[in-house]
Amino acid sequence: MKTYIKGANPYMPLWEHVPDGEPRVFEHDGEKRVYVYGSHDIERDKYCGRNYVVWSAPVNDLADWHCHGVAYETHYDSVLYAPDVVKRGDTYYMYAAECCGSLIVVASSKTPWGPFENPVPTKLGFDPGILVDDDDKVYAYWGGCAAPCYIAELKDDMATIKEGTLVENPLGHSTCPWNPVDDGHISLIDGFFEASSPRKVHGKYVYIYSKRYEKPVPELGVFTPNNGFLSYRFSDSPFGPFHDGGDISFNGGEILHDSEGVGTMTYQWGNNHGSIMEVDGMWYVFYHRQTGLNEYSRQAMIEPVDVAFGMDGKLYIGDIKYLNGEPVSSKPVEMTSQGAQINGLDAYSWISAGYSCHIFGSKKRAYIRPCYEQKEDISTPVVDITDGTTVGFRYVQFGENTPKTVTVCLEAAKKVIVKVRIDSYRGRVVADLSFIGDSKEMVAPLTTGIVGKHAVYFEFLAEDVEESFSFDRFTFDR
Incomplete structure (x- = not known):
């Protein structure tokens, strides 16, 4: 019996909605695991939740x-x-953002999963990020849109700011649509928006944050103010000055490029929050995407990243370009369906449409419908698909033997033609399925062989341009 893909992108179950994930590797009771601490989008009509x-x-x-x-x-x-959560000594400390982030308390536990108890109010602010340095000193970073960001050292109680250590505006901040005030610290270079996350990387202090671009980024399809980025700057000191870094992650989906290099997003970008972590010798960026039609059902995402020092003294993080073996530039890593499954998703399991990283061409704005039902085998459909829409998955692994058939499941029986393409949304057609409205599942033979790892796209074509469709899942068979 076929199983459903799990642990892809998003890597938590498709019914779970944990954004803002701060990754930490902790060894507890002799077992080393990566733990993710984020907010919890369970209110459904507003950000986050009450646990x-x-x-x-x-x-x-x-x-x-x-x-x-x-x-x-x-x-x-x-x-x-x-x-955020850090470990100091034998205790784990959670910096919980009560009252919609306006009151930061620190609670403690003897295990990395809590419960975290005995909360103590602090003077820290919005989106706290904590760094326990190699010498056991503790630094806090925080700040929010259209307001300064701050850095301070904490006392041994993990709650009190050490006198004389508070630094204001280590990064210039961005504008803010709901508070467009220029206090003299707005920067088009830093563009700090929120989501402070300090990390120590190869001896450098790295300030990871959500950047808001005020200027166009044509190669990524950004032409209006956009804060879907996780970016970074780096320093030799925990307090700065911080040097130019770059962008690590952008949650706008696969970027389609025209002949002049101008990009088009294929996913509904939204706010971004997360960090990087070295896990078992590999670096990853943990971030989040949006589902639904708003930012209230965000999901945890992961991509491998490269980390390297250049001869110019710069720390490069992301998708790095090398010249003669030396890093010379970096850009955001691509947003994928596979996440940490870097060999691609198993083509012969059920793959939910909810793992798509490309939804393009719908006349109604197709999207992944959120689900909150906690069941084992779950699929979240792409809905409001119309004639000409493509839904894509990067990447799928077919192995060394080519499949013979593909199965596509709609959520409801409809009359529609589905073309299966590989490598590009305009790529080679490997199968055609003609739904005539009497069934929501169809099997079709492949017209050509496929082996190895490929991007897979489903193109929906209909005579009625006003008709909409819901794509549930697919699989291949040998």
Whole structure:
């Protein structure tokens, strides 16, 4: 019996909605795992929720995620915004963002999954990120859109700012659509928006944050203010000055380029928050995407990244270009369906449409419909597909033997032609399926062989241009 793909992108179950994920590798009771701490989009009509849950995976298998349950619940009858967790000594400290991020408390636990208890109010602010340095000193970073970001050293109580250490505006901040005030610190270079996450990388202090671009980025299809980026700057000191870094992640989906290099996004970008982490010798960026028609059902995503020092003294993070073996530039890594499954998704399992990273061409704005039903085999459909829409998956692994058939499942029986393409949304057609409206599942033979790893796209064609369709899942068979 066929199984459903799990641990892809998003890497948590398709019913789970944990954005803002701060990844941490902790060894507890002799087992080393990567833990993710984020907010919890369960309110459905607003950001986040009233509890935090903790998910983890063994460092040698980032497709095998386990939920440890609720780690912290609000003590103020409020929505909890993005947290962070660090370990110092034998204690784990959670910086919980009560009252929609306006009150930061620090709670503690003897296990990385909590429960985190005895919250103590702090003077930290929005989106706190914490760094425990190699010498055991502790630094806090925080700040929000259209307001300064801050850095300060904390006392041994993990809550109190050490006198004389507060630094204001280590990065210039961006504008803000709901508070467009220029206080003299707005920067088109830094564009700090929110999501502070300090990390130590090869001896450098790396300030990861959500950047808001105020200027066009044509190669990524960005022409209006956009804060779908995770970016970074780096320094020799925890307080800066911070030098130019770059962009690590952008959640606008696959970027289509024209002959002049101008890009078009294929996914609904939205706010971004996360960080990087070295896991079992490989670096990854943890970030989030949007589902639904708003930003209230975000999901945890992961991509491998490259990290390297250049002869110019710059730290490069992301998709790095090398010249004669030396890094010379970097750009955001691509947004994929495979995530940490770097060999591609198994073509012979059920693959939910909810893993698509390319949804393009719909006249109604096709999107992945959020699901909250906690069941084992789940698929989240792409809905509001219309004539000419393509839905794509990067990447699928076919192995050494070519499949003979492909199966496509709609959510409801409709009359539509589905063309299966590989490598590009305009690529080679390998199968045609003609749904005549009497069934929601169809099997078709492949007209050509496929082996190895490929991007796969489904093109929907209909006589009625106003008709809409819902794509549920697909699989291949030998």
